[in-house]
Amino acid sequence: MLRIAVLGVGRIGRMHAENIAAHPRATLAGVFDVHTPAAVEISEKLGVPRFESAEAVFASPDVDAVLIATSTATHADLIEAGVAAGKPILCEKPIDLSLARVNACATKIAGATVPIMLGFVRRFDTGHAAVRQAIEEGQIGELHQVIVTSRDPGMASVAYVEVSGGIFRDMTIHDFDMARFILGEEVTEVTATGSRLVDPALMERCNDYDTVTVVLKTASGKQAIINNSRRAAYGYDQRVEAFGSGGMAISENRTLNQLRLYTADFTGQATPLLNFFIERYQDAFAAEIGAFVDAIEQGIAPPVDFEDGRQALILAEAALLSVTEGRTVKISEIG
Amino acid sequence: MLRIAVLGVGRIGRMHAENIAAHPRATLAGVFDVHTPAAVEISEKLGVPRFESAEAVFASPDVDAVLIATSTATHADLIEAGVAAGKPILCEKPIDLSLARVNACATKIAGATVPIMLGFVRRFDTGHAAVRQAIEEGQIGELHQVIVTSRDPGMASVAYVEVSGGIFRDMTIHDFDMARFILGEEVTEVTATGSRLVDPALMERCNDYDTVTVVLKTASGKQAIINNSRRAAYGYDQRVEAFGSGGMAISENRTLNQLRLYTADFTGQATPLLNFFIERYQDAFAAEIGAFVDAIEQGIAPPVDFEDGRQALILAEAALLSVTEGRTVKISEIG
Amino acid sequence: MLRIAVLGVGRIGRMHAENIAAHPRATLAGVFDVHTPAAVEISEKLGVPRFESAEAVFASPDVDAVLIATSTATHADLIEAGVAAGKPILCEKPIDLSLARVNACATKIAGATVPIMLGFVRRFDTGHAAVRQAIEEGQIGELHQVIVTSRDPGMASVAYVEVSGGIFRDMTIHDFDMARFILGEEVTEVTATGSRLVDPALMERCNDYDTVTVVLKTASGKQAIINNSRRAAYGYDQRVEAFGSGGMAISENRTLNQLRLYTADFTGQATPLLNFFIERYQDAFAAEIGAFVDAIEQGIAPPVDFEDGRQALILAEAALLSVTEGRTVKISEIG
Amino acid sequence: MLRIAVLGVGRIGRMHAENIAAHPRATLAGVFDVHTPAAVEISEKLGVPRFESAEAVFASPDVDAVLIATSTATHADLIEAGVAAGKPILCEKPIDLSLARVNACATKIAGATVPIMLGFVRRFDTGHAAVRQAIEEGQIGELHQVIVTSRDPGMASVAYVEVSGGIFRDMTIHDFDMARFILGEEVTEVTATGSRLVDPALMERCNDYDTVTVVLKTASGKQAIINNSRRAAYGYDQRVEAFGSGGMAISENRTLNQLRLYTADFTGQATPLLNFFIERYQDAFAAEIGAFVDAIEQGIAPPVDFEDGRQALILAEAALLSVTEGRTVKISEIG
Structure with missing residues (x-):
């Protein structure tokens, strides 16, 4: 049984802790949170030790691996601490809001053999x-276009938005990784368009956008289109479409069940989209823990790693530059 | 934490044991199986005690409740033993293949206050x-017709079919309960049609049917149509349709994900139906354990009980009589 | 150009007249209706002759074929007149409400070589x-079960219901023909269940049913289930499901377009079902005229004929007897 | 009856001629084609006069209006001739491949009161x-994003592609109009991305693209994303999605019928997408003629006019400039 500790037990960390506890080949080695009451509560609820500090977690001989779900600003430090302690890491995205900090971290951990996995959970969604599998099996031929539709069910709090680093680094980052995952080759050009339609005043104040379209292009000419909105009235919209020379594969939205209601007023699906990411990607979060355990047990590379996190951030930087300058940005210009 | 023991750890009992272990307010108190190696395996895997007999389970002060997943012939005896021991019971369907035995059991346990829940798991499927909920909320008006489509992905083994008690008592029993659940009032008439199309030779030998249609009618004239096949080439087909004066609600089949594939050959859903009942009703089985725990903790009646099990068997008897005599059978003629 | 006259230009006859006029290899030879103003109106609108009587139509050298869309009671007489005049006939269903009258007509026209086609339009629906085609191509293996769901969007007028001959002869008659079309072999047994749920008072008074289920069985054991309601709040519900040893084919409901609407309240199809039969089966009605023209031009048997009309009526009689006596009725008992 | 003549009876002109002939308030006044045998054939088939020249059509007192379906290079001249003759025009898109020529034509016909309608047929598709109607009714709130997916089932012939004016002027032109139709306000910025993936050699030679993404933005920040491919293996892909503050509306692809096939291999829609534009937009082409007739009869402006054709061409020019220079192009830079 692999003993995994969790740093940070906010909403996401808590869910990870429960998934670790439920995994057949892993146990929850304990938790730490700078907000002690949160750590006490989860420690008591799940009957696991509470650590006094992140350092104590990394130093503990009873901890085999560490999941980092703390605030973004601490991720890079904790990754470095994990590497120093020789403990495998599963870190929530993003690595950092600053590409310079991420690059510095990359330099520092260069050559490390301890597995570092990034929490781009959507790769583990079965749909x-x-x-991706349909592409690999040749079912849609040579890939030509990808469309990633990703819309949140509601604007996050003002406080959150203000420190989020902007929509590209905070929200689109998931879609940059999804596009890279589906494209299967590196992006060379980024063109972004941003609008302020959901909450223009807030966006104006934060110099941010709530409605964006990003077009990515690879060296071979493959295109990926990402469209984002901070607020979809009908729920959490998560779709991925891949179009190729031989056909098309779409991962459509999921609902809790397949209830269809037919009345004089409408004909259709009665159950709303799964809301929010913890429900929508519930199976994916569990599979992510499984992939982390597999990588450590089998000594294989994790399926999504530090460099994936860095590349997604590079695309975010490129998108920001593109929207600012109103032009296509080459990836070679970034970093 | 409610301590629940499991009697019988074949495929279904094992799944129940794991669901109990995973429930946040229940623990697996131990297992028993007449086939000792199976009990040893699951006891070791889940780290729980193995009991030497059913009697030992009922006598144990460390067991708060018992789940019965043994062979059908033992159900009634074990229910009686559970009642005698004052331990709440969750028993797999059917209670017994003989209505006389079920009636005798009913007489024996009459007046017992210990909760007895029947394992009609489909009631717990969210779709x-x-x-049912749409009906209760008045979304489809007054209920008129129900259609339950229920087809297994493949014929069970010959050995199983031979002792199954026939399709009505073994397979349609679930659909009789579903029809009663959706109808919301008692059935008064049953008309059944049986054919031998999947494996005519086996059906001939067992005097059984593999393809049946049963029409149920209530006193107020509501109709429920059940159609069954022992083998659907495309997988486990589980649909429920309710038609009323104000509209229609359908619980459609579920698939693992919402992948849609479009090629020159076809356009549509690429993922097959969930297969078999353990996958299809995975969430429902977990919810069933939850409902059992809730009933005991809160001292409320279980949502599906012994009498529901008895009524489903009465419908099976009526269907058998109907198909034999080629006529509509009144429930008052049975039992 | 085949010159086809239309007898009876009520709602259905008028639509047929327009379809004939629009057919590339047919012309509308003229119309007749006992209600002269209706005939005048359509004759002027389409610029075609108005005949003074049915006899004049059959006698006219300028009429190659006749479509009968008059009231039911006149169908058999007009078919006989058409045969006597040697003019091909396309007659609306049913032939007559009395099986005796139909049988007498059959005797009278026995041996006639002039094509007589029955207007079971649903056979010409592309879905x-x-x-049927999927079955013939072996795509679903050996056929086992058929489910025909057929629900009208609203109860017809009291005056209509009173002279309709009852639901089996008036409404289910279409589904009996559809079941025969899909089954591909003759029905030997009929079991029917009837309820009075939509308008119990009217049904009581007419000794009729508004909600029925009919189960048909063939000699080889194939089953067809028909379910009818006189009123579906969500529109005209027309579905056909065929289940076989190798799979299933379903002809689902059609809508005007594929608009999907997603709001906070619901997720789904925004466009109601096509309403009523003239809209739903618009393409099929045109194809029906085409099949009639083809049969005459090519000297081949029409795809649905007098005997199909007679067999559907026999099933209606059997259903009525079954519901009255509460038993399965053998077709050999009828007529 | 409005007498409409058709200039150009290739595949599209012939279809228009048949639709005019079938319209209840229009007649086909005759046809002309520089390729005489084509004109002879259709004139004989439909029993209408064949004109010797376009001039003869415009001069004829028996022609009330003219539909132009000749080759693109002749459109502007014929529009000018129509205006000079005072005859209403329905002209196939595009007006011309040269914006300068279109602008000159605009100047020449400025102030003309004769209706000039452009053949952007997709506006008449019911889905x-x-x-658009859902937006106007406020069903999806304030519009934020539009996604137009438009993929042809197969690359046109080399000869056609070489003179097509490039994908933006030839194919995307329809989608530019659709985006304008759905957006409901003028576009101010265009950003385009082009790739050569379907037939790289041909595209290289023609300096064209076969796979493009165009992002349009309006002054208020609304975004429209167009994605095109010259070849979709699964058929003609035509979808329109509108996302707003209150919800989403999607016009999904259409199929001939709603057959669903379920086998061991797949579960889904068995009928391919409607192919090609003449089948897919069959109803829309008929509705387009109807809108033309309505505009003339009622003396109202046609729903899509010369300026719509000019604006779509401006967007095509802007897209071409954007893809060439790798930057966002402002509409004010064009024309």
């Missing part, structure tokens, strides 16, 4: 993964 | 339950 | 026909 | 129009 999105099936799109 | 099927949503159909 | 329902594709189910 | 796409329903998206």
